[in-house]
Amino acid sequence: EAFSRGFVDAQERAAAREAAKHLEEVARIASTESDDDQAALAALAAARLLRVLDAKAATQLYQLALQHDPGSAEAADSLTDRLADEHRWPELVRLVRARVAGTTDKPRAVELHLRLADVLLHHQGDPEGAQHELEAARTQAPDDPAVHEMTAALLVTSDPSRAIAAWREVARLAELRGDHRTGARAWAKLGDLLGSTADTAGAGTA
DSSP states (O other): OHHHHHHHHHHHHHHHHHHHHHHHHHHHHHHHTTOHHHHHHHHHHHHHHHHHHOHHHHHHHHHHHHHHOTTOHHHHHHHHHHHHHTTOHHHHHHHHHHHHHHOOOHHHHHHHHHHHHHHHHHTSOOHHHHHHHHHHHHHHOTTOHHHHHHHHHHHTTTOHHHHHHHHHHHHHHHHHHTOHHHHHHHHHHHHHHHHHHHHHHHHHHO
16 A cells, blocks of 8 residues: 555656746746746746645746746745755845835735844844844834834843833733734743853853
């Protein structure tokens, strides 16, 4: 039975690769003929098939789909995730900044600003750039718990007491929204920070 299941899985993977190859060819031909709709649809369909089977090939296809349909949220979201998986941070930053500039959806803009802040802080070593993106998000959504989470992330090493205040605000806002998962995470972070702050204080007086 296990052998049969493995054989079927192998057949399905082979069929998916063959279908993706055909769709990619359609996309490339449509691209050379400046048929944006056909190129984008075929590239996106091929990328979906290859995302697990050949992730790097899927990345290129998401790029092709976005080139021909800059407004495709699926292509943009998937390409953003793929660039993160491949640690291609400068390209990811350029892509997300372009998406921020092109959106009129406030919640989406806030999400993108926070994604930029996270990448700049943790992967680009640019806390000033992260702070700029955080402020842009805060201006649009001052009561969003995610904004206060990023505030805490920025402050945790430079100003632990303000980071603690930020996590308390995350917990408060999450409780108001009935968001128990975020609230639990906030209290867990608070516990860690309070514990480490107490340890540091104790070491300083020892």
